[in-house]
Amino acid sequence: MLLLAFDTATPAVTAAVHDGTTVLAETDQVDARRHGELLLPAIDRVLQSAGVDKHRLTGIAVGVGPGPYTGLRVGLVTAAALGHALGLPVHGVCTLDAIAHQARTEGLTGPFTVATDARRKEVYWASYDADGRRTEGPGVDRPAELSPQPRAVGAGALLYPDTFPGAHGPEHVSAGALAAFAAAELAAGRELLPNAPLYLRRPDAQVPAGYKAVLPA
Numbered sequence: 115m116l117l118l119a120f121d122t123a124t125p126a127v128t129a130a131v132h133d134g135t136t137v138l139a140e141t142d143q144v145d146a147r148r149h150g151e152l153l154l155p156a157i158d159r160v161l162q163s164a165g166v167d168k169h170r171l172t173g174i175a176v177g178v179g180p181g182p183y184t185g186l187r188v189g190l191v192t193a194a195a196l197g198h199a200l201g202l203p204v205h206g207v208c209t210l211d212a213i214a215h216q217a218r219t220e221g222l223t224g225p226f227t228v229a230t231d232a233r234r235k236e237v238y239w240a241s242y243d244a245d246g247r248r249t250e251g252p253g254v255d256r257p258a259e260l261s262p263q264p265r266a267v268g269a270g271a272l273l274y275p276d277t278f279p280g281a282h283g284p285e286h287v288s289a290g291a292l293a294a295f296a297a298a299e300l301a302a303g304r305e306l307l308p309n310a311p312l313y314l315r316r317p318d319a320q321v322p323a324g325y326k327a328v329l330p331a
Contacts, residue, residue: 115300116172118196119293120157122149122189123181123209124230124269126286129156131164132175132293134301139163140290149188157192160289171202175296177287178206179312180238180252181230186311193309206307207296209287210240210252210268216284216291217267218246225249227263229270229278230286237270238314254314 115134120127125146131138139160143152161168176193179186197204210228217226224244229237232254239260240251257270257277264279271281284291299306 115297116166116170117175117293117297118157118161118168118171118173119175119207119289119296120153120189120192121177121207121209121212121287121289121292122153123177123179123186124286125185126288127152127156128287128289128292129153129160130289130293131160131166132290132297134297137290137293138166140288142286142288144286146185149185153188153192157196168196168200171200173300174202174204175207175293175306176204176309177209177212177292178307178310179209180232180254180314181209181312182233183311183313186313190309190311197309204309205296205300206309207292208240208248208252208307208312209292210238211248212287212292212295213268213284214240214242214246214248215295216288219291219294220284222265222267224265226265226267227271227278229257229263229266229268229274229281231270231273232314237268237274239270252312252314 120129128142130140229239257274266278266281269285271278
């Protein structure tokens with residue numbers, strides 16, 4: 115197994131190469147406005163750092179959100195294009211699941227919640243049991259609409275301490291954690307998600323309605 119993994123569902127543009135056992139190379143850069151500019155150079159960087167030719171890859175793992183429309187689609191379109199060009203399967207991973215996997219790898223125990231910033235004073239969230247299995251979500255809500263979550267990780271949780279007291283990192287997804295999660299699921303024979311976005315709500319940019327009719331003079 116030789117996976118190229120990346121995610122653009124959070125402000126972090128992150129990419130990694132994973133051999134099914136360990137992360138061979140990883141890069142992360144937090145910049146919510148430059149996903150399209152940063153992703154391909156990040157992919158080139160991790161492939162070169164890992165000493166892996168793209169034609170040796172056996173698959174692509176990509177974060178499918180939930181996340182804001184503009185940033186998220188950068189990763190999905192890139193995954194689709196690379197998968198088509200290289201003849202590789204593209205495996206979707208819920209970004210919240212990848213953050214949960216990273217949190218447990220870093221020592222978090224017991225049931226917990228992952229929350230990322232959904233803007234509009236909302237969070238994308240999901241709940242996990244002590245084994246890291248998702249038990250609820252993903253959803254998008256205002257923090258005040260959720261019951262207090264004493265154990266939580268993610269940038270969204272850090273923004274709203276009243277709902278997520280004691281929240282801590284990881285703030286954003288790591289492509290290395292995403293790749294490790296995908297590799298474990300594939301090795302266990304479990305199917306991952308399709309390369310389709312988990313938007314959970316309508317995009318911020320919409321086609322204006324009610325155009326004023328203009329007749330020729």
